[in-house]
Amino acid sequence: MSTIFSKIIAGEIPCHKIAEDENFFAFLDIFPLVMGHTLVIPKKEVDYIFNLDDETYKGLWLFAKKVAPAIEKAVPCKRIGIAVIGLEVPHAHIHLVPLNRIGDINFTAPKLTPSNEELFAVGEKIRKELTMNN
Numbered sequence: 001m002s003t004i005f006s007k008i009i010a011g012e013i014p015c016h017k018i019a020e021d022e023n024f025f026a027f028l029d030i031f032p033l034v035m036g037h038t039l040v041i042p043k044k045e046v047d048y049i050f051n052l053d054d055e056t057y058k059g060l061w062l063f064a065k066k067v068a069p070a071i072e073k074a075v076p077c078k079r080i081g082i083a084v085i086g087l088e089v090p091h092a093h094i095h096l097v098p099l100n101r102i103g104d105i106n107f108t109a110p111k112l113t114p115s116n117e118e119l120f121a122v123g124e125k126i127r128k129e130l131t132m133n134n
Helices: 004-009 054-074 116-132
Strands: 017-020 024-028 038-042 079-083 094-099
Touching (some): 004 038, 017 116, 038 054, 054 079, 054 094, 054 116
Antiparallel strands (some): 017 024, 038 094
């Protein structure tokens, strides 16, 4: 059975895509901790990040490393925090979260509920930075 992330990759569920290559996909979390919160996933559907084969594991982190600086430039923050939790969706993923304070990466805090327009605007800013730096 396909995960929600596999359905996003396939275009069956809309998303605010940030970046994509043949193996990896990055998109905005629609219920972010803070604006700019981005999920980075392998296209290969594997539940647990430590069950990824070595090549995919390394590639996922390198892909996240390309996306993070664009988020940092597009969203005012001190740095980009990283979290790998893996309990919410059975598809390996990395959370990239703009941080100004430690509480910005508190997954028990209430999530934001931005409008589609707000997500589109922040996604555009991140994509612009990504394009400028590649």
